[in-house]
Amino acid sequence: MAKLALLAVIASLVGAVSCEFPVYAGYGFPRPNPNLPYRFRPPVYYPPASPAPGLRVGYYTHMGRCPQAEKIVREVVEKATAGEKAGLIRLFFHDCFVQGCDGSVLLSGADTERTAFPNLSLRGFEVIDAAKAALEKACPGVVSCADVVAFAGRDASYSLSSGRINYRVPAGRYDGKVSRAADTFQNLPPPFGDLNLTTAMFAAKGLSQDDMVVLSGAHSIGRSGCSSFPDRLPPAANSSTAMETKLAQQLTRTCSAGSSINVLQDALTPDKLDIQYYTNVLSRNVLFNSDASLTTSSETEGLVEFYAGKRPFLRGKFLGPIQWNHDFEDAMVKMGYIGVKTSAEGEIRNTCAFINKP
Ligand code: HEM
Missing domain, CATH: 1.10.420.10 (Peroxidase, domain 2)
Known part of the structure; x- marks a missing residue:
């Protein structure tokens, strides 16, 4: 016990020394110089790239928007294969890094993100489509595709980690209307990096x-x-x-x-x-x-x-x-906070692969 207590004291001291203080960062913020040895580098706290425009845990339960939304997604993801679940976790990453977490990776068509080389091997689209179809039946026009991707990434993580990873997803994202293949290379880190x-x-x-x-x-x-x-x-x-x-x-x-x-x-x-x-x-x-x-x-x-x-x-x-x-x-x-869109910037798509008709 005494040893444990001593360890805890040492640990809290170490924690205090390396504790991070806020420095606001975002696009264009000067980054820590990676050439300096760690001990000379100022600790940097990176807040979300853009302030969260009203994301909240339980967003669809709130005001009765669509209380069963997360359950519907979970049930669809549970039925997916392990490979599709892996694909869903990667899909969330690729969605968020390009144009923000706005479902832009799901859009079909010439020169969309989906057609770019890093995205050709993405999987799980059919799981997202199935979840969205079920959601449209239950609560038409309410749940964004961007949120479906975020929920599905969480549910896949939960399943593949046998429940060890389990977190609440702040939601309320809107779907973007822009998806460009060229954006993927600039924003997704390459494997040779x-x-x-x-x-x-x-x-x-x-x-x-x-x-x-x-x-x-x-x-x-x-x-x-x-x-x-x-x-x-x-x-x-x-x-x-x-x-x-x-x-x-x-x-x-x-x-x-x-x-x-x-x-x-x-x-x-x-x-x-x-x-x-x-x-x-x-x-x-x-x-x-x-x-x-x-x-x-x-x-x-x-x-x-x-x-x-x-x-x-x-x-x-x-x-x-x-x-x-x-x-x-x-x-x-x-x-999940990267580049989140508000209702002024986005929409709730009817079908995840296409923006709504005017
Ligand atoms: C650190 C930078 C990263 C690089 C360079 C990178 C690169 C890659 C590449 C090249 C693949 C294989 C694609 C293929 O040939 O099929 C891959 C697969 C995968 N990545 Fe990453 N990745 C990165 C970060 C992440 C992050 C942040 C996540 C999610 C949190 C993620 C999740 C996955 C998953 C789950 C797969 C397997 C997908 C499947 O089986 O369909 N990666 N990644």
Whole structure:
């Protein structure tokens, strides 16, 4: 007990020293200089990229808008396959990073986001359409597609984590009317990106480097096309982040059949949203350079070790593998605030793939 108490005191001191103070950030805010060692970098708090225009937990229950909305989405998502569920989590990320969380990724048509290369492998659209169809029957014209994506991302996380990840989703987003393929490349971090690039692209959305490390844990589920990591094969000699030899050999064989072949992101627990990802990062059993580069700064490596359970505490927090669930929940909520649209800027689409007819 005495030892525990001592640890708690030390932890609270560490927490106090590294505590973050608010510095307002957003688009164009000067970012922390990634070339400076961590101890010289001012701690930065990144609030949502734009102020939340009236998002609230229980939005559809409030004033009887559509009290069964979240239940309807949950029931549809529960029936989806594990692959579709992985796709739904990624769909939420790709929606929020391009034009904000406004359902723009769902729009069909020439040169929409959906047609851009990073989005060609997205899955889960049919789950969103099924949920939206059920919602339109129950409460026509009330629930936005952007909110359906946010609810579905939460429900998929809940299911793939066996209930360990469970959070309340602030809702009330409106659907956007603009979707451009060209926007995807500027806004979605590429798999070959290094730590500086990925950190900067998250910062541009009001998300911190910690958020990035936490959310990358979603790479403990789902799949990737071989076309997403050609830079990693064969593994670069003398590189501290090169892919682990056995995995590289195996993927070289598998991917020789064509770049459209898909492989698992986490061969050990492919359908479990869990902290296996962080162990994989440390042993270089990860597909992308963006994953592997998390070990290239002491700050991100420390967090990876903490979540993997290799460090007993970090910055006043204990039990990294459990803490990761909570941090993932918080980061998903935070991501859900990016570029949210109001009724003045958006609409409630009738069908998620098309904007409403005037
Ligand atoms: C850190 C920057 C990130 C990069 C560079 C990145 C890149 C990628 C790439 C290239 C794929 C494989 C696509 C394919 O070839 O099929 C992928 C899959 C996936 N990503 Fe990310 N991602 C990042 C962050 C995230 C975040 C923040 C989330 C969600 C919170 C996420 C969730 C997923 C999921 C679930 C899959 C598997 C999808 C499926 O099986 O259909 N990723 N990611």
